Amino acid sequence: MMQTHMDYIRTLVDSGGPKPDQYDDLNQWFQLIGEKSRTKAITQDQLTEMWSAFGDAFSTNTMQGFVVNKPHGYAGDFEIIDKIYTKWLSPTKHLENWDRFFHWQKASIAVRNRKAYFKSLLSEVDNSEVENPLILNVGSGPCRDIFEYQEEEPSTKIKFECIDMDSRAIEYSKTILSGENVEHFCLNAFKFRPNKEYDLVWSAGLFDYLDDKQFVFLLRSLLDSVATGGELVVGNFSEKNPSRDYMEFGGWFLHHRTEEKLTQLAQKADGDNYVITIDREPSGVNLFLRITKP
């Protein structure tokens, strides 16, 4: 059985990577492997053995290889996220098809859509009556979203404060941003003690790495920093994620949550005093818990 699986991948590798008419089959293959791994029909060692069939399609020269190798030491780092935003393609020509497959994934589309969603929130703030809007971005990563917004809306009044615990993420984001109206703080969000209030507190790609206890703790602490009339908006991947098995095959695990679960966690974090709604981007893979402070 292992041989059949390895042969399937090797054939794709030898033919120069998957073509668009093979994407659905390949995604279903990852889903099958995911199912077998969950039911223990395939062990973790066998799964890792399968990686070898990918050869250099699993090197850091590809999107999926970057996920597998985690050169920054953890999944979902600033660099892979920015590569998703910019639809990065491998400089090694025969590996490009693997990156196209990666960017076709619903999860990649959802990440790009959440950038658009954040920009639409920024636009709402800019068009509101708030005079000097201040926004806190928690787990800010590459800041591609802020960069694009400032480019698209040069007259924006928004000032940003960004928190990230990875100093390399901050250095990287500074190479993208112009440096105007964005202040960075290299610290763990769990240690953040706000001494001011923000009109919008935004966090995407962070809460889906937290278990329920950590989720509620951080939500509660960030709610304290939201100004009256302001909002806390938190992104979290939905359980409806067709890319989940592909991600988990490469060791990228998230806490996927339903709308009900997100609402429940918000209520646990003192949500009774707030207005709670759930938004989603067009693919439905990335949900947004939106908490308004009346």
Ligand SMILES: C[S@@+](CC[C@H](N)C(=O)[O-])C[C@H]1O[C@@H](n2cnc3c(N)ncnc32)[C@H](O)[C@@H]1O
């Ligand atoms: C998946 S990236 C998302 C980046 C950005 N929010 C986006 O959507 O483009 C997650 C970022 O959160 C940062 N991060 C993870 N845990 C954190 C924590 N406890 N405190 C501060 N930053 C954290 C990581 O260093 C990484 O840059």
